[in-house]
Amino acid sequence: MKNKAVFISSILVTIFCCQGLADITLCDNGRTSYKIVLSENADISTAAAAVDFAAILKEMTGAVFPVVYDFYPAAEANEIILGIDNKHIKDHNLIKADMSFGEYQIIISGNSIIIAGGPERGLINGIYGFCRDYLDCRWLTPGCQYIPSKPTVKLPEIRDCKKPAFRYRSADSIMQWDANWTVRNRLNESKAASCGERPSAVMLLHNDTRTATMANSWNPHAFQSIPEAVYKGNELWRAEIEGSRKYIGNPAQRAFCLSNKEFNKWVAQWTLRQLRQKPNMPFISITHTDIGISCDCKDCLKAYKKIGISGLNIQFANNVAKTVAVEFPDVSIITFAYNHTFAPPGIKAHPSVRAVWAPIGADYAYAINEGEVNIKDNYLGQLRQWCANTKQLGIWYYQYSHFAMLPRPCLFATQKSLQKFKELGVDQVFIEMFFNPCWKKTFNTDTDKNIIAYPCFSDYYTRQTDAGSMFIPYGLEHLRGYIYSELLWDTDISVNKSIEDFCRIYYGPSHREIFEYVMLTEDLASYEEKSDFRKYDGLHIAVGSAPIPNKSYLLKCSELFDAAMSKTKNDPVFRKRVELARISIDFAILLFVNDEPDLRKKASERFFRTLDEIEPAFNTVIPRNGDFNLEDIKNNFLKNGL
Structure with missing residues (x-):
């Protein structure tokens, strides 16, 4: 009888644990039952971030996530609960009481997703941390903020607590x-x-x-x-x-x-x-x-x-x-x-x-x-x-x-x-x-x-x-x-x-070619051993300076960009991004590679064509790029040949 009781208890424990680890469905085929519930004490920035959160979720899933305040009674519907003082949190023992500046917690409790934050924008950090870490969003540049398309979103059990490296x-x-x-x-x-x-x-x-x-x-x-x-x-x-x-x-x-x-x-x-x-x-x-x-x-x-x-x-x-x-x-x-x-x-x-x-x-x-x-x-x-x-x-x-x-x-x-x-x-x-x-x-x-x-x-x-x-x-x-x-x-x-x-x-x-280009650029062996500090030999870089890239690095990078251009020839967006990335290498070739006339000619054509297309007024707003006047360089190339 005792063994039977132990056996039943073990089954119940297993069932309970499995239930705790079960996925929850935030959105199913573009439909959701979730609301975003914001604490009525939220400041203006947090309230705006909650609205942005709903917009991100809609762009990702196609579903509308209503944003409401916690003074409305808790409904049967599933909720994303925002704020350490949110009235819809049923068990405050789940929340760390002494969160530091910018710190946040993300907890899944039952069917509720709780995001709570400490002082100085902790909750805002949690909102965007959730989007980054659990929804795979990335905010690369102002015009390339990646929100993946996911009509169905399932989430595992989450017990997460993070804080910034610096206040x-x-x-x-x-x-x-x-x-x-x-x-x-x-x-x-x-x-x-x-x-x-x-x-x-x-x-x-x-x-x-x-x-x-x-x-x-x-x-x-x-x-x-x-x-x-x-x-x-x-x-x-x-x-x-x-x-x-x-x-x-x-x-x-x-x-x-x-x-x-x-x-x-x-x-x-x-x-x-x-x-x-x-x-x-x-x-x-x-x-x-x-x-x-x-x-x-x-x-x-x-x-x-x-x-x-x-x-x-x-x-x-x-x-x-x-x-x-x-x-x-x-x-x-x-x-x-x-x-x-x-x-x-x-x-x-x-x-x-x-x-x-x-x-x-x-x-x-x-x-x-x-x-x-x-x-x-x-x-x-x-x-x-x-x-x-x-x-x-x-x-x-x-x-x-x-x-x-x-x-x-x-x-x-x-x-x-x-x-x-x-x-x-x-x-x-x-x-x-x-x-x-x-x-x-x-x-x-x-x-x-x-x-x-x-x-x-x-x-x-x-x-x-x-x-x-x-x-x-x-x-x-x-x-x-x-x-x-x-x-x-x-x-x-x-x-x-x-x-x-x-x-x-x-x-x-x-992406593979550009990744390899970045890694080569980060390798100190890609540069001449020229020091900006008189007392020291080897490669040393002072504030505002840049090292002289060596020829082998520039040749390898030129090959990588040739391959990258080939792979993006049918996509004007990715191709333009590759062309803009290549400006640095072409500029360096024109400055430092003097014994490759064919390479220099192609680099010159690309470099000045790209500048003409985007029309950066370097000659009026910033007439010099370091010690190199772009117009003087261009005129010199045209005068003396390539």
């Missing part, structure tokens, strides 16, 4: 100004609260309510925004340089006396006035300008001797933070660890001070803790010291190139750096990417979405005009932007897998 995540790919791309890739900060009124690109981003709760970020060089009358009327606040506190006309080249107590007090009150106008800002900056000049008056020199230039900068930030924290205790005061303030300080920062570490002198061929330059200059050791002296630390990580058209390796080194930043407890990362803007007169010629972007190079510091850029997905800039968005969420992703996903969707039948 604040941003990268200034031109693609960031498209709200769909930015929000769906779970970026949560934009460099848009700088220098007053913003041009059209910013308005297009922030007019989308899904971005309303994003961290609308700080001015990277706030001192240049100090009013002219204040600078002009307070001579003793200006930096003393070689015995003179002379007036500097260009705000971007001004420096100030940080030991001046009255200047400290004024900046604190100036900061308070700004915050009172925008009290929801999570941080505000009091960062120095971009010129690397510090005051050499006797009081500043005395402070430098005691705590260093960066120490005085932190002391100044501490003074401002103490005043601001009385009224705005949760606001972070941002200061730079950059240029002349890069060395670790001799004092600790106030808890409200957020230092942003900007390693502009590093070797970007390698991770921050690898390569001869980075190791000998002790970048990792300096970062550890900053971590020890600050409770909040962000990173300004450089990935732009003045030679934007040339191929360069960056993805795997960046992943290793980001992994190290996460390990050290860094909670904010901004990746500066697209230094070279461009624009086009002819639309719909590159198969992607036409979006306005900025900055315009000639307006780099003020960023107040609309004479900016258009998104042109040439070379690998779009791929890099996508991979960086993935890495900022999870530093441990398989970069190879993400590249494969991108190539498969974006380049279609030519």
Whole structure:
């Protein structure tokens, strides 16, 4: 009898477990019984994301998923329940109570799908995380956001909990100004609260309510925004340089006396006035300008001797933070660890001070803790010291190139750096990417979405005009932007897998060839051993630079693109994408391969034909691509032959 009872119990346990593991049907042949139930306490961005969620599901399945609030009684119909405080959650013990910034849970309980999130857009992250991880959606570029067609969707049991690698995540790919791309890739900060009124690109981003709760970020060089009358009327606040506190006309080249107590007090009150106008800002900056000049008056020199230039900068930030924290205790005061303030300080920062570490002198061929330059200059050791002296630390990580058209390796080194930043407890990362803007007169010629972007190079510091850029997905800039968005969420992703996903969707039948091209581009052996650092031999890449590709790499890539062009000859969309990707290789061939006349001739024909088709006004908006003037190169080719 006892054995029989044990046998029956084991059957019941098996049945129960199997029921728990059974698939649920979200949609069956284009029909669904599910509703999306949103907490009535949801903020405006979360509510907009819920509507977007329903739109994604409709595009995928063809079914309509109504969005309702939880003050309606729970119905018999199946539900996708959104929000940690949703009244339709039957068992709150399922939900983790102490989720951190941006964290989310996805749980299937019975026939209900619960997506709950922590503070700072956790639920929004969960919505798009669900679409990515369980529905196979990918948001590659503004014009290529992949939502697979699935009239029937079955889901297994899900018990998932994820949180971002960094609390604040941003990268200034031109693609960031498209709200769909930015929000769906779970970026949560934009460099848009700088220098007053913003041009059209910013308005297009922030007019989308899904971005309303994003961290609308700080001015990277706030001192240049100090009013002219204040600078002009307070001579003793200006930096003393070689015995003179002379007036500097260009705000971007001004420096100030940080030991001046009255200047400290004024900046604190100036900061308070700004915050009172925008009290929801999570941080505000009091960062120095971009010129690397510090005051050499006797009081500043005395402070430098005691705590260093960066120490005085932190002391100044501490003074401002103490005043601001009385009224705005949760606001972070941002200061730079950059240029002349890069060395670790001799004092600790106030808890409200957020230092942003900007390693502009590093070797970007390698991770921050690898390569001869980075190791000998002790970048990792300096970062550890900053971590020890600050409770909040962000990173300004450089990935732009003045030679934007040339191929360069960056993805795997960046992943290793980001992994190290996460390990050290860094909670904010901004990746500066697209230094070279461009624009086009002819639309719909590159198969992607036409979006306005900025900055315009000639307006780099003020960023107040609309004479900016258009998104042109040439070379690998779009791929890099996508991979960086993935890495900022999870530093441990398989970069190879993400590249494969991108190539498969974006380049279609030519995906294998483009994948191999990307992997060759990431291989340091593809470049000449030329150093941007005089003291070091071998391949080393400084900020804004690009290595010289070797001939064998260029020949191999040219073969790959020939094959890719052949595979896409009957598909104009994929073919145009391949042509735009090939611009980088053709440009490099014209610059560096001098003994292959047939190769150069074909490269020239393709290169200038493609530029003419998309009509990028490089000669007006950005006359130079690094040290290479495209018009001069073209004229030289035409004059001297190929």
